[in-house]
Amino acid sequence: MSTLICEIFDKSGINRVLTRIAHEILERNKGAENLALIGIRTGGDYLAAQLQRKLVEIEGGTVPLGTLDITLYRDDTNSRGNMVVGKTDINFPLNGRQVVLVDDVLYTGRTVRAAMNALFDCARPCNIQLAVLIDRGHRELPIRPDYVGRNLRTSRAEHIEVEFDEHHVPQSVSVVK
DSSP states (O other): OOOEEEEEEOHHHHHHHHHHHHHHHHHHTTSSTTEEEEEETTTHHHHHHHHHHHHHHHHOSOOOEEEEOOGGGOSOHHHHOSOOOOOOBOOSOOTTOEEEEEEEEESSSHHHHHHHHHHHHHOOOSEEEEEEEEEOOOOSSSOOOSEEEEEOOOOTTOEEEEEEOTTSOEEEEEEEO
16 A cells, blocks of 8 residues: 655646646657657556647647557566566558657656557657646666756655546546555
8 A cells, every 4th residue: 555755746736737838849850840749558648649639729739649568678577477468550651750759757768669669660850849738757777858857866765646537537646655
């Protein structure tokens, strides 16, 4: 059983952070013309959908959205027990696109490494950028996010819990032990 240590964001805080990240993405990429969002299942895909809505609200037009399951690319499957392989859903070309990979929490960097390997098995994007809601440090690989909701140093005994409602809208982010 997890014990709540503190709440980092409530629903409105998450909304503000995602709005800021959307503006940063548009500024860095000079608009949304060649942009695509890919969310890492599960959590990152829900946040990517929220970011897509924000980007379209701000910029207009369309921003392709895909989801990526990295189960078969993980290097820790033995320590995680039985893992269910989910569905990757990218039904648009990625070659030459500026891809923003979205995840909820960045920790060791291993999930992002697996996601990049999976993406390169599908296509050759122009570049890959990383957007995360929380960067908690403890990196084991040289991976750094381009867009961060909040940097939050935690102990290895602590965990970040992102709660979503039944419609996959983020409700809160908390540190638990």
